[in-house]
Amino acid sequence: MREMLAVTAALTGQGLGDSVALVTDGRFSGATHGFVVGHVAPEAADGGPIALVRDGDTVTLDLESRRLDVEEDLEPRRAGLRHPEPRYASGALAKYARLVGSASEGAVTG
Numbered sequence: 249m250r251e252m253l254a255v256t257a258a259l260t261g262q263g264l265g266d267s268v269a270l271v272t273d274g275r276f277s278g279a280t281h282g283f284v285v286g287h288v289a290p291e292a293a294d295g296g297p298i299a300l301v302r303d304g305d306t307v308t309l310d311l312e313s314r315r316l317d318v319e320e321d322l323e324p325r326r327a328g329l330r331h332p333e334p335r336y337a338s339g340a341l342a343k344y345a346r347l348v349g350s351a352s353e354g355a356v357t358g
Contacts, residue, residue, distance in 0.1 A: 250272075250274040250275070251274065251275055251276070251277060252270065252272055252274045252275065252276050252280065252284070252286065253276070253277050253279055253280060255270060255272075255274075256270060256276070256280045256281055256282055256284060257281075259282060260281050260282060265281055265282040266282070268282070268283070269282075269283040269284070269285065269309070270282065270283070270284045270285070271284075271285045271288060271298065271307070271309070271316065272284075272285070272286050272288065272298065273286070273287065273288045273289065273291040273292050273293075273296060273298055273351070274286055274287075275287060275351075285309060285311075285316070287351050287352065288316055289350045289351055289352035290350055290352075291350060291351060293331065294350065295326055295329055295331075297316055297318055297322070299329060300318065300322045300325045300326060300329065301318055302320075302325075305318055305319070305320050306318070306319040306320070307319075344357065
């Protein structure tokens with residue numbers, strides 16, 4: 249799970265911190281600024297909603313109920329979703345990638 253500090257710093261550096269919301273399945277440190285929503289699950293790698301959003305889509309963030317909804321029909325996009333090849337074919341990182349669960353469950357292997 250990537251750390252998003254560089255991304256939020258870039259948005260703030262460009263003067264976009266008050267006008268852009270960053271929605272990601274990544275994580276944030278305590279130094280993050282702006283309107284950010286992280287740890288969206290299921291993650292894009294698992295076909296979560298972030299993997300299916302396209303430019304021009306209407307996305308609703310309901311912070312109270314902790315929901316992200318996309319108004320477009322995502323099922324045709326889900327059917328065409330292709331996952332990248334794993335970076336590691338063997339070793340400890342390959343095993344971890346095969347066994348790890350969602351970040352919403354603690355990203356554990358048990």
